[in-house]
Amino acid sequence: MGQVTTLLLPLGWTLPIVPELDDLTVGGLIMGTGVETSSHKYGLIQHVCESYELVLPDGTLTKCSRTENPDLFYAVPWSYGTLGFLVAAEIRIIPSKPYVRIKYHPAQSADEMTQLFIKESMKTRENDFVEALAFSDESGVVMTANFCDVFESGKLNRIGHWYKPWFFKHVEDKLKNDQSSVEYIPLRDYYHRHTRSIFWELQDIIPFGNNPIFRLLVGWLMPPKISLLKLTQGKTVKRLYEEHHVVQDMMLPIKHLSKCLKVFHDEIKLYPLWLCPFYLPKEPGMLAPPGDEGEMYVDVGAYGEPRTLHFNNVKTIRQLEKATKDFNGFQMLYADSYMTREEFREMFDHSLYDKVRKSLPLCDEAMPAIYDKVHKEIKE
Structure with a gap:
C-alpha cells in the first residue's frame, strides 16, 4: 500500500480503499480482506476490483471479472490462495486531493x-x-x-x-x-x-x-x-x-x-x-x-x-x-x-x-x- 500511494497521490489519484499499514500487499488484501475508513462508501477491497489474473493449479493463466469467468472472480476474495496464485489485479481509482x-x-x-x-x-x-x-x-x-x-x-x-x-x-x-x-x-x-x-x-x-x-x-x-x-x-x-x-x-x-x-x-x-x-x-x-x-x-x-x-x-x-x-x-x-x-x-x-x-x-x-x-x- 505504501508503494501504491507513493505512485498515485502525486498524480492526483488514489484507490477508493487504502488500508493503513505500508507493508500490506494488494494480493494479501484481495485473497484475505482489506477494509479502511472509506469502506462505508466502497465496501471491502474486492468490491473495487475489476478483474484478476491467476495461475491455476494446473499451470493455466486465467483472467476473470464480473463478466468473464464470474464464478472464479467472486470466489477469489477470502480464498487465501487456495484456488491459484494471484498475479495481477485491475483496481478502480478515484480522484484525490x-x-x-x-x-x-x-x-x-x-x-x-x-x-x-x-x-x-x-x-x-x-x-x-x-x-x-x-x-x-x-x-x-x-x-x-x-x-x-x-x-x-x-x-x-x-x-x-x-x-x-x-x-x-x-x-x-x-x-x-x-x-x-x-x-x-x-x-x-x-x-x-x-x-x-x-x-x-x-x-x-x-x-x-x-x-x-x-x-x-x-x-x-x-x-x-x-x-x-x-x-x-x-x-x-x-x-x-x-x-x-x-x-x-x-x-x-x-x-x-x-x-x-x-x-x-x-x-x-x-x-x-x-x-x-x-x-x-x-x-x-x-x-x-x-x-x-x-x-x-x-x-x-x-x-x-x-x-x-x-x-x-x-x-x-x-x-x-x-x-x-x-x-x-x-x-x-x-x-x-x-x-x-x-x-x-x-x-x-x-x-x-x-x-x-x-x-x-x-x-x-x-x-x-x-x-x-x-x-x-x-x-x-
Missing part, C-alpha cells in the same frame, strides 16, 4: 459513542472517511474526514513525520480535552496514520516508543518490519506471545455493535479497539449479509495484551468466535482461528467456493482448503 479535513468527536459514554459512530457511518455522501477508537467501555473518539484542497492556517498536522506523537495517542489527547476539534492532515499521512505505531502494538514492543526524545532521535527507524519480528522470534517468545496476546478482527452488522463491545470488554478488556464501518453488498462469494440486500457492517479490531484475569487464549478466542457467529458476523482469517470445520462452514458461505474448486483441474490435489490453511492447530 492533497489533504483531509478531520473532525474529532469525543464521547464519554458507550451509548453516545456507538450512536454517533453508526449515525456518521450511514452518511455515505457527507463523509469520505469514518473511524472510531474506543479507549474504554465508556469512552472513545469518533472521527470523520473529507478530502480537501487547502487547509486553515495553523491547523495542519503532518502526523506522518517521525517525531510526531503516535496517532492513537494524539487521538487520546482529544478525548482528554473532551471537545470536538478540527485539523487538516496530508492525505498520505492520513492513509498511513497507524503505520508508525503498528496501530498500538508498538507500545508493547517498545514501551517508551512514544517518548518525545525517543521519537526525535530514533523515531525515523520506526516501525520495525513485522516480518522481521516474526522471523527473529524464539520459541519461548512466540509461545508467550500466543498465550498473552490477541490480534483479532471481527466483522459484524453495525446494528450489533453495542452488544459486541460488551462481549469484547467482558472477555479481554483490551483497549483501544479499532472500529471501522464497511458496506457489505449482496454478492456471490464467502461473505454475504443474512438478508436479501446489502448491509452496513463494522470491523472491530483488538490488538494487544488482554487485561482480564481469566484470559485463556484458546477459550477466549472461541468465545469471541461464537459471539461473532451469533451476530451473523465474520472473523478475519489472518489471525488465529479455532472454529471447528462445521462452524467455519456455517460462518462462511462455501457454496460458490466448493463449486469452483471442483471445476479446477488438480485443485484438490495441489491446494489445501481454506480451513486447513487458516485453522491454528491444523496449520501448525
Whole structure:
C-alpha cells in the first residue's frame, strides 16, 4: 500500500480503499480482506476490483471479472490462495486531493459513542472517511474526514513525520480535552496514520516508543518490519506471545455493535479497539449479509495484551468466535482461528467456493482448503 500511494497521490489519484499499514500487499488484501475508513462508501477491497489474473493449479493463466469467468472472480476474495496464485489485479481509482479535513468527536459514554459512530457511518455522501477508537467501555473518539484542497492556517498536522506523537495517542489527547476539534492532515499521512505505531502494538514492543526524545532521535527507524519480528522470534517468545496476546478482527452488522463491545470488554478488556464501518453488498462469494440486500457492517479490531484475569487464549478466542457467529458476523482469517470445520462452514458461505474448486483441474490435489490453511492447530 505504501508503494501504491507513493505512485498515485502525486498524480492526483488514489484507490477508493487504502488500508493503513505500508507493508500490506494488494494480493494479501484481495485473497484475505482489506477494509479502511472509506469502506462505508466502497465496501471491502474486492468490491473495487475489476478483474484478476491467476495461475491455476494446473499451470493455466486465467483472467476473470464480473463478466468473464464470474464464478472464479467472486470466489477469489477470502480464498487465501487456495484456488491459484494471484498475479495481477485491475483496481478502480478515484480522484484525490492533497489533504483531509478531520473532525474529532469525543464521547464519554458507550451509548453516545456507538450512536454517533453508526449515525456518521450511514452518511455515505457527507463523509469520505469514518473511524472510531474506543479507549474504554465508556469512552472513545469518533472521527470523520473529507478530502480537501487547502487547509486553515495553523491547523495542519503532518502526523506522518517521525517525531510526531503516535496517532492513537494524539487521538487520546482529544478525548482528554473532551471537545470536538478540527485539523487538516496530508492525505498520505492520513492513509498511513497507524503505520508508525503498528496501530498500538508498538507500545508493547517498545514501551517508551512514544517518548518525545525517543521519537526525535530514533523515531525515523520506526516501525520495525513485522516480518522481521516474526522471523527473529524464539520459541519461548512466540509461545508467550500466543498465550498473552490477541490480534483479532471481527466483522459484524453495525446494528450489533453495542452488544459486541460488551462481549469484547467482558472477555479481554483490551483497549483501544479499532472500529471501522464497511458496506457489505449482496454478492456471490464467502461473505454475504443474512438478508436479501446489502448491509452496513463494522470491523472491530483488538490488538494487544488482554487485561482480564481469566484470559485463556484458546477459550477466549472461541468465545469471541461464537459471539461473532451469533451476530451473523465474520472473523478475519489472518489471525488465529479455532472454529471447528462445521462452524467455519456455517460462518462462511462455501457454496460458490466448493463449486469452483471442483471445476479446477488438480485443485484438490495441489491446494489445501481454506480451513486447513487458516485453522491454528491444523496449520501448525
